[in-house]
Amino acid sequence: MSDKPTRPALVNVQTEDSCASFEWQWTQQTVLDSKSTLYRKLFESRGVWYDHYDGKIVADVGSGMGRLTWALAELTRAREIISVELSPMSVAKQRTYITDPRVKFLQADLAIVKFKADVIHAAGVIQHTRDPFVTLSNLIDNLTEGGELFISFYLRTMATQMLQPLRLVLSRLPKRMLWSLTPLLAPLFMVRWAGRESGYKTAMHTAYDWFGSHEFQYYFTDRQIRRLFNQCGIHPHNVIQIAKGLYKVRKGVFPIMLEEELRAF
Numbered sequence: 001m002s003d004k005p006t007r008p009a010l011v012n013v014q015t016e017d018s019c020a021s022f023e024w025q026w027t028q029q030t031v032l033d034s035k036s037t038l039y040r041k042l043f044e045s046r047g048v049w050y051d052h053y054d055g056k057i058v059a060d061v062g063s064g065m066g067r068l069t070w071a072l073a074e075l076t077r078a079r080e081i082i083s084v085e086l087s088p089m090s091v092a093k094q095r096t097y098i099t100d101p102r103v104k105f106l107q108a109d110l111a112i113v114k115f116k117a118d119v120i121h122a123a124g125v126i127q128h129t130r131d132p133f134v135t136l137s138n139l140i141d142n143l144t145e146g147g148e149l150f151i152s153f154y155l156r157t158m159a160t161q162m163l164q165p166l167r168l169v170l171s172r173l174p175k176r177m178l179w180s181l182t183p184l185l186a187p188l189f190m191v192r193w194a195g196r197e198s199g200y201k202t203a204m205h206t207a208y209d210w211f212g213s214h215e216f217q218y219y220f221t222d223r224q225i226r227r228l229f230n231q232c233g234i235h236p237h238n239v240i241q242i243a244k245g246l247y248k249v250r251k252g253v254f255p256i257m258l259e260e261e262l263r264a265f
């Protein structure tokens with residue numbers, strides 16, 4: 001028998017190349033956001049108060065150029081902030097401007113990275129991972145008991161399916177060429193208020209996110225999302241949909257017995 005240690009096959013991890021289009025976007029193009037829109041993203045739109053993160057370990061995963069990590073450092077009294085991102089150059093960019101000593105940077109794949117956090121934000125990432133189920137299970141594993149995950153999904157709707165043929169064409173374009181088309185594509189993502197609130201430049205980024213050449217892009221129905229949570233061991237009453245495609249999930253037991261029996265009051 002060989003003395004060589006056997007390493008488990010890393011079948012669920014993805015190459016850094018699978019995110020090269022994001023890396024280009026986050027390192028070559030600027031993103032415009034204000035503290036007030038970032039406050040809305042981390043607090044108001046998640047239904048939590050200004051002191052929600054006090055003393056907690058909070059993670060921002062699939063953190064891109066790090067705007068949410070930066071906002072967590074600026075706007076919260078979290079004990080520790082963990083930024084996890086696959087692209088080494090995006091992590092390097094974050095390190096240039098996020099200097100708060102509470103922030104730890106991990107260049108890692110979400111399918112296998114290990115940490116412990118009380119709150120995890122997974123904004124705009126799960127649909128771009130090789131195996132969303134494996135990624136989600138690992139994220140939930142990384143939560144402390146009673147910890148919560150805020151997670152957004154691309155939805156499978158008539159509108160998103162109608163955009164698919166366009167994506168098949170646009171995702172083949174060189175990055176720079178696709179970026180030059182984003183001023184034309186941005187209005188598609190400003191139909192909803194959530195798309196308009198951060199302005200035109202951010203909508204250009206959303207368009208690039210949607211049509212870029214990254215390797216993985218999945219779409220989900222609400223039923224599929226709830227099934228995924230269930231398969232990861234989350235009780236259905238520990239899942240709250242806070243907006244279309246945006247969910248808040250709590251790890252741990254749900255201790256109340258809810259009977260269907262009708263009572264007269």
Ligand SMILES: C[S@@+](CC[C@H](N)C(=O)[O-])C[C@H]1O[C@@H](n2cnc3c(N)ncnc32)[C@H](O)[C@@H]1O
Pocket residue numbers: 014019022023026061062063064065066067068084085086087090108109110111122123124125128129130209
């Ligand atoms: C659409 S961007 C979202 C960036 C950020 N959350 C934001 O809202 O500004 C998705 C990011 O997830 C990263 N990513 C994709 N798959 C990943 C994985 N398996 N592990 C870690 N990061 C990943 C990409 O490199 C990219 O920066």
